[in-house]
Structure formats: C-alpha cells, structure tokens
Amino acid sequence: xxxxxxxxxxxxxxxxxxxxxxxxxxxxxxxxxxxxxxxxxxxxxxxxxxxxxxxxxxxxxxxxxxxxxxxxxxxxxxxxxxxxxxxxxxxxxxxxxxxxxxxxxxxxxxxxxxxxxxxxxxxxxxxxxxxxxxxxxxxxxxxxxxxxxxxxxxxxxxxxxxxxxxxxxxxxxxxxxxxxxxxxxxxxxxxxxxxxxxxxxxxxxxxxxxxxxxxxxxxxxxxxxxxxxxxxxxxxxxxxxxxxxxxxxxxxxxxxxxxxxxxxxxxxxxxxxxxxxxxxxxxxxxx
Amino acid sequence: xxxxxxxxxxxxxxxxxxxxxxxxxxxxxxxxxxxxxxxxxxxxxxxxxxxxxxxxxxxxxxxxxxxxxxxxxxxxxxxxxxxxxxxxxxxxxxxxxxxxxxxxxxxxxxxxxxxxxxxxxxxxxxxxxxxxxxxxxxxxxxxxxxxxxxxxxxxxxxxxxxxxxxxxxxxxxxxxxxxxxxxxxxxxxxxxxxxxxxxxxxxxxxxxxxxxxxxxxxxxxxxxxxxxxxxxxxxxxxxxxxxxxxxx
Numbered sequence: 001x002x003x004x005x006x007x008x009x010x011x012x013x014x015x016x017x018x019x020x021x022x023x024x025x026x027x028x029x030x031x032x033x034x035x036x037x038x039x040x041x042x043x044x045x046x047x048x049x050x051x052x053x054x055x056x057x058x059x060x061x062x063x064x065x066x067x068x069x070x071x072x073x074x075x076x077x078x079x080x081x082x083x084x085x086x087x088x089x090x091x092x093x094x095x096x097x098x099x100x101x102x103x104x105x106x107x108x109x110x111x112x113x114x115x116x117x118x119x120x121x122x123x124x125x126x127x128x129x130x131x132x133x134x135x136x137x138x139x140x141x142x143x144x145x146x147x148x149x150x151x152x153x154x155x156x157x158x159x160x161x162x163x164x165x166x167x168x169x170x171x172x173x174x175x176x177x178x179x180x181x182x183x184x185x186x187x188x189x190x191x192x193x194x195x196x197x198x199x200x201x202x203x204x205x206x207x208x209x210x211x212x213x214x215x216x217x218x219x220x221x222x223x224x225x226x227x228x229x230x231x232x233x234x235x236x237x238x239x240x241x242x243x244x245x246x247x248x249x250x251x252x253x254x255x256x257x258x259x260x261x262x263x264x265x266x267x268x269x270x271x272x273x274x275x276x277x278x279x280x281x282x283x284x285x286x287x
Numbered sequence: 288x289x290x291x292x293x294x295x296x297x298x299x300x301x302x303x304x305x306x307x308x309x310x311x312x313x314x315x316x317x318x319x320x321x322x323x324x325x326x327x328x329x330x331x332x333x334x335x336x337x338x339x340x341x342x343x344x345x346x347x348x349x350x351x352x353x354x355x356x357x358x359x360x361x362x363x364x365x366x367x368x369x370x371x372x373x374x375x376x377x378x379x380x381x382x383x384x385x386x387x388x389x390x391x392x393x394x395x396x397x398x399x400x401x402x403x404x405x406x407x408x409x410x411x412x413x414x415x416x417x418x419x420x421x422x423x424x425x426x427x428x429x430x431x432x433x434x435x436x437x438x439x440x441x442x443x444x445x446x447x448x449x450x451x452x453x454x455x456x457x458x459x460x461x462x463x464x465x466x467x468x469x470x471x472x473x474x475x476x477x478x479x480x481x482x483x484x485x486x487x488x489x490x491x492x493x494x495x496x497x498x499x500x501x502x503x504x505x506x507x508x509x510x511x512x513x514x515x516x517x518x519x520x521x522x523x524x525x526x527x528x529x530x531x532x533x534x535x
Contacts, residue, residue, distance in 0.1 A: 160395075160399070160403070163388070163392055163395060163396060164396065164399065166385070166387060166388055166392075167385045167388060167392075167396045169387075170385040170386060170387050170388065171382050171384075171385050171386075173347055173367070173379075173382070174379065174382060174383070174384075174385065175385075175396065176346075176347075176366065176367035176368045176371075177345060177346075177347070177367045177368075177370075177371055177377045177379075178368075178371060178396050178397055178399050178400075178443065178447075179368050179371035179372060179399045179400035179447070180368060180396065180399050181368050182368070
C-alpha cells in the first residue's frame with residue numbers, strides 16, 4: 001500500500017509535467033525533448049532562491065516557474081520556430097530538441113557541478129491515510145497537482161485563450177481565418193506549459209529529496225509514456241497516463257529493482273504503441 | 288433571415304494574380320472581381336487551381352505576383368487573421384471545422400473577434416438560421432454528418448457578419464437536395480442581401496443557376512468567363528462542364 005502512496009505522489013509530479021509537455025506538442029507540434037532539462041534547470045533556480053534569498057521553497061518556486069516559462073518561450077521563439085519556418089521534416093525538430101536537452105543538462109552541470117543538493121525544507125508531519133504513510137510535503141504535492149489539473153481543465157474548457165489553443169491545435173489555418181492570432185496563442189502556450197515544467201521540476205526535486213543536474217535526464221521517458229498512453233496531444237489523456245505510469249512504476253519498484261522504473265515506463269509506452277498507437281483519448285487522426 | 292447574418296458587401300478584387308507554394312506558381316495571371324450583391328463562381332476541372340486561388344485571396348497561400356484587395360484595403364499577402372477583421376469569411380473545402388471542439392465552441396471561435404458580450408447573441412442568430420444545429424450544441428464537430436458539418440462551417444463564418452464570403456466547394460459530399468438548398472436558399476440569399484460571394488463549385492450546373500458571373504479555370508489560368516447565360520451557349524463549356532447537351 002505504501003508503494004501505491006509513493007505512486008500517487010510520483011503520478012502527481014508526472015501529471016503536472018505531462019500536461020505541459022502534451023500542450024506543447026498539441027498546439028505547436030513540437031516534441032520538446034528538452035522538457036526534462038528545463039525542469040531541472042528550474043529546480044536549481046528554485047534551489048538558489050531558497051538557499052540564497054532564505055525564503056521557503058514554496059516561495060522560491062516562483063523563481064523556478066518563471067524560469068521554466070521564460071526559457072520555454074525563448075526556446076520556441078529563437079530555436080524551434082526558425083527551424084519550423086524552414087519546413088524541415090519533423091525528425092529535424094526532434095533532433096534539435098534532443099540537442100537542446102543535452103546542452104541544457106550538461107550546461108547546467110558545468111555551472112553547478114555534479115554534487116547533489118536539496119532544498120532547505122521539512123518533510124512535514126507524517127499522516128496515515130488508507131494504509132498509506134504520506135508526509136505533509138507529499139500531500140501538498142498531490143494537492144497542488146489536483147489544483148493545477150483543475151486549473152488547466154478550466155483554462156482549456158472555459159476560457160477564450162483555452163478554446164483558441166484547442167482550435168489552433170486542431171486546425172491552425174482555420175483558426176487564423178477565424179481571426180485567432182495563432183502566433184500569440186502559441187507564445188502563450190509555451191509560457192503556460194513552460195511554467196508547468198518549472199513547477200514540475202521543483203516538485204520533482206522536492207519529492208526526490210536530493211537532486212543534481214542530470215537527475216531529470218531520463219524523465220523524458222516517463223513523459224513520453226504518459227503522453228502516448230493518454231493519446232498524443234490530449235491533455236486529459238496525459239493526466240490519466242501520468243497517474244497510470246506513476247503508480248505502475250512505483251508499484252513495480254517495490255518488487256523489482258527501482259533502477260528499472262524507466263524500463264517499466266518504456267515497456268508501457270511500447271505496448272501502447274503496438275496495440276493502440278493513438279492512446280486512450282486520441283483518435284487515429286491524432287496518432 | 289440572411290439580413291441579420293451578413294452585411295452589405297465590399298468588392299473583392301484580384302489583379303494579375305499568381306500564387307503557389309515554395310515560389311512555384313499554381314495559378315497565374317488571374318484577374319477576377321466579385322462585387323456586392325453578386326455571386327461569382329469559379330469552375331474548372333480538378334487540379335486547375337481553384338482552391339489555390341481562393342486560399343491566396345484569404346492569405347493562406349502566398350501571392351507571388353499581382354495584387355488582392357477588399358474594398359479599399361490591399362490584402363496581398365496579409366495574414367489570414369488580419370483579413371478576417373476586414374469582414375472576409377472563408378469556408379475551406381476540407382478541414383472546415385474544428386473536430387475536437389463542440390458545435391458551440393466552433394461558433395465561439397467563429398466569433399473570436401467579437402466583443403465577448405456579443406458572442407451569445409450572434410450564436411442565437413446563427414442557430415435561428417441553422418436550427419438543426421440547436422440540438423447538437425454540445426456534440427463534437429468531428430461527429431457531425433456532412434450536411435451538419437457544412438452548416439456549422441457556414442455558421443462559423445457567419446458569426447462575424449461577413450461582407451465577403453469566400454466558399455470553396457461548399458456542397459462537396461452533400462446529398463443533392465441539401466446541396467441545392469445550400470446553394471439556392473442560403474448562398475444566393477446572402478448575395479441577394481448585398482453580400483459579396485466568391486464560390487468555387489464542382490457542380491457547374493448548380494453553380495451557374497445562382498451565379499451572376501462565372502470564371503472557368505484550366506491549368507491555373509482563366510480560360511473562359513462570362514455571364515452564365517452566355518457560357519451555357521458556349522459549346523466547349525457545355526461539352527466540358529454541363530455534360531454534352533444538358534443545359535439545366
């Protein structure tokens with residue numbers, strides 16, 4: 001049961017990350033493999049604000065979220081968009097994203113070194129809920145994930161921007177013919193999804209306790225598994241995919257070596273691609 | 288009914304227009320003008336460049352030479368979202384709705400440029416015009432039948448009270464009865480109210496019935512044009528588009 005509890009916390013972190021990752025892919029058609037490096041860079045900004053400005057990690061998270069938003073926006077504006085304008089094959093953008101991931105991760109390592117760090121933060125009281133032992137911090141992360149997912153649902157379903165994002169994702173030319181400034185919508189998407197990557201990076205680091213520059217390097221596997229499980233470009237699918245992958249990997253870690261967590265996620269991903277390549281929420285057209 | 292949905296038109300004019308992809312012209316040297324209250328139809332065989340021509344008028348395909356204007360505004364290579372603000376509504380041949388969005392959300396995106404408090408009012412007006420859509424507001428557009436989908440595509444454009452309507456094969460994949468209603472009742476109705484209508488249509492006979500002027504495209508150029516009555520007397524046109532001796 002405790003594995004299930006850990007799984008829920010991992011799922012909460014993954015859900016925040018996967019929704020942002022999926023939104024980027026859905027609206028801008030970019031498979032941003034640099035997402036994990038933005039997460040960990042944001043976590044380090046939170047860490048430095050936390051330890052140097054002597055504020056709580058939750059207050060310092062503002063720095064991490066802002067970093068994720070600005071770096072993601074800039075990455076799209078100055079790297080991905082120029083490549084997209086040249087009408088290059090999608091694999092080119094994937095390779096560029098992979099390169100940016102390596103630059104982001106190892107560039108960070110060159111700056112901060114290879115040492116593990118941790119936030120100046122208490123884990124909080126321990127609670128015994130339905131047979132699971134969860135810390136106050138873990139419960140806060142889960143609560144935060146619920147708030148974020150509800151907020152994203154509200155954004156996509158009920159706001160003018162959210163509907164424009166979904167319209168741009170479905171048919172960008174028609175959206176433009178309807179008067180939607182898709183360039184602005186895409187910029188807003190990168191800012192919002194980037195903010196989510198910053199938040200995800202920070203709660204990921206909080207949840208692992210200690211972290212270093214390459215801690216999120218394999219996290220992209222979890223993100224891809226969650227996204228493809230739910231259906232590429234389907235934010236609601238990503239939420240469900242994240243919960244499934246998060247719980248499955250943590251429960252498997254209780255019985256198998258925890259080092260194989262990413263392997264389990266990858267097996268789920270491959271299984272999904274074999275039997276239902278468009279995911280649980282997607283359609284054949286979106287696959 | 289159309290009085291509430293569209294407005295008095297503006298002249299849509301293309302002069303000596305060449306347009307295409309990657310610098311390669313698909314259509315060349317095209318001059319066409321659509322005036323308020325008139326339906327101008329463009330017919331021609333598949334691959335003659337009809338859709339490319341329309342796309343270049345609404346900013347989707349780059350104009351390589353010549354000019355496009357609506358009213359007094361030069362819209363040559365102007366962004367589609369800017370052209371929409373000038374009252375030009377465009378219904379593409381395919382991908383004419385947002386499939387994952389509901390019918391209501393499609394109409395809301397159609398009214399994206401409206402002030403928020405006007406959107407609901409406009410949706411009501413559009414639904415009064417297409418009452419069949421009233422019962423399916425929460426249905427995803429991707430689940431609609433061909434006819435319903437085309438009504439929604441037209442409804443989306445009507446949300447902005449267009450003065451110019453650019454319609455690319457609006458009757459494609461529709462049952463003959465629905466197609467006739469769409470052309471003769473709705474589209475002709477908009478023009479009769481004063482709206483400018485530029486129409487690409489595969490059903491040449493049906494297009495001629497509602498048109499004031501028709502251009503025939505072949506190989507990316509205008510090969511023949513005139514009022515429908517004259518074209519119906521042209522043996523080459525009759526042979527090519529009206530099925531031999533058929534005239535009606």
